Amino acid sequence: xxxxxxxxxxxxxxxxxxxxxxxxxxxxxSSYWMNWVRQAPxxxxxxxxxxxxxxxxxxxxxxxxxxxxxxxxxxxNSLYLQMNSLSxxxxxxxxxARDTSSTGGLDCWGQGTLVTVSS
Amino acid sequence: xxxxxQPASVSGSPGQSIAxxxxxxxxxxxGYNYVSWYQHHPGKAPKxxxxxxxxxxxxxxxxxxxxKSGNTASLTISGLQAEDEADYYCNSYRDxxxxxxxxxxxxxxxxx
Numbered sequence: 310x311x312x313x314x315x316x317x318x319x320x321x322x323x324x325x326x327x328x329x330x331x332x333x334x335x336x337x338x339s340s341y342w343m344n345w346v347r348q349a350p351x352x353x354x355x356x357x358x359x360x361x362x363x364x365x366x367x368x369x370x371x372x373x374x375x376x377x378x379x380x381x382x383x384x385x386n387s388l389y390l391q392m393n394s395l396s397x398x399x400x401x402x403x404x405x406a407r408d409t410s411s412t413g414g415l416d417c418w419g420q421g422t423l424v425t426v427s428s
Numbered sequence: 429x430x431x432x433x434q435p436a437s438v439s440g441s442p443g444q445s446i447a448x449x450x451x452x453x454x455x456x457x458x459g460y461n462y463v464s465w466y467q468h469h470p471g472k473a474p475k476x477x478x479x480x481x482x483x484x485x486x487x488x489x490x491x492x493x494x495x496k497s498g499n500t501a502s503l504t505i506s507g508l509q510a511e512d513e514a515d516y517y518c519n520s521y522r523d524x525x526x527x528x529x530x531x532x533x534x535x536x537x538x539x540x
Contacts, residue, residue, distance in 0.1 A: 344529075346474075353431070353534040354466070354474065354517050368526050404473065412462040413521050413529045414479025421473065 311335040311417050313405050318422030325395050325426070331388040331405030331419055339363075339383040342408035344415060345390050348399035355401075358390065359408065372398070395426045432457065432518055432532035439538040445506040448535045450518030451499060456530060458499035464523035465494055465503045467516045477516075478503060505537070513539045 313359045317329040329345070345357040358379040366381050378391040388405050402421040409416035433451040440446040448531075457463055462499065465478040476485055478494035483502060491506045495508055500519070518532035 336445060346531075353515075354468070354519075354531045356519070356529040356531055359529070368528055406474075406531075408484070409476070410479050411482075412460075412480055413519055414464045414476055414483075415466070415474070415478045415519075416479070416485055418473035418475075 311407075313407065313417055313419035315405050315419040315422040318403065320423045320425045320427065322393055322428050323396055323426055326391070327395065327424060328394045329390040329392065329403055329405075329422060329424070331390075333386045333407075336407070336417075338381075338386040342411055343379075343381060343388045343426065344406045344408060345379060345388075345402045346406055346415070346418075347399075348404070348421075349398075349401040352401075357403070361389070392424070395424075397426050400424060400426045404418065430530075432530055434516075434518060434519060434532040436533070437536045440505075440508045441540045442508055442510065442528060445504060446508060446537065448503045448505075448516055448518075448537070449475045450501040450503070450520075450532045452501075452520055452522075452530075453499055455524065456520040456522040457496065457501050457518075459523060460521050461496070463494070463496060464519045465492075465502040466517045467514045467520065469513075474517070481498055500506050500512065508539055510539050513537055 339401045344359040380389045406415035406420045407417040466474040467473040482494045
């Protein structure tokens, strides 16, 4: 069964850091672009970042550029999101998602992990 | 980066057909056939319904179809059913520097 499981979400103070993880199983992880997508409370989906199969390319939405870093470990079938300088605007459920078509068709999603930034 | 524009809500009776629009620019929806659509029930993971404008993943009902004209993409749901009530989001590749993906503002579909 194709599965993605996120972890690492927590309550963190403004200015703090957090590292999210996403464990993949049931498919050849190294063959796919991977993405992080978030949804703030009461808001819509927002694409955050993606990473190429061999990590040679990484792209970010402007609002997280310079603060968030996406990475992957193909040997461990894992995707990561290092989040620094967090602010209240980063409060959201964060999903990892597989790109089935390399053109943004995200066909497999995790259940999400909640990040709350508050003092 | 600005989101793609969707109507806030669309409603229909069981058995009817509805269409959800997704309007962008020539840098995203109009310039590339990389539009996807997602169904999202609150508290659950989003589900891919359409990718590359009109391709349906295996397991998705053929009541769902996608199309594009100019800078506007559309998702049509035919034979509307109660379980189709959910939020729907479009997504498109955007040719910017650097390139990125952008979601639509989201549409709440209500089955009357």
